[in-house]
Amino acid sequence: MMEFERESDPLDIATTMETRERDACVKAAMNQPAMQATGRCREPGCQAKLPKGQLFCGEECRDYFEKVQRMKRIQGK
Numbered sequence: 001m002m003e004f005e006r007e008s009d010p011l012d013i014a015t016t017m018e019t020r021e022r023d024a025c026v027k028a029a030m031n032q033p034a035m036q037a038t039g040r041c042r043e044p045g046c047q048a049k050l051p052k053g054q055l056f057c058g059e060e061c062r063d064y065f066e067k068v069q070r071m072k073r074i075q076g077k
């Protein structure tokens, strides 16, 4: 049947899996409790003093923090 043939196309399957992975990431991010601003940079190795409501002192700390979070998620599987 033609419909079955289309479903088993490896390229289509790869695309579907990528979409699912992205959806899972979005869901995981939404399930996380909102991060509290503590007045210090949330990057543990930095902890620079910050104005109220700010989570990170700059893009570098935010990027690093997000990278660590991603790695923890992958390792904690």
Ligand SMILES: [Zn+2]
Pocket: 041, 042, 043, 046, 047, 048, 056, 057, 058, 061
């Ligand atoms: Zn920082």
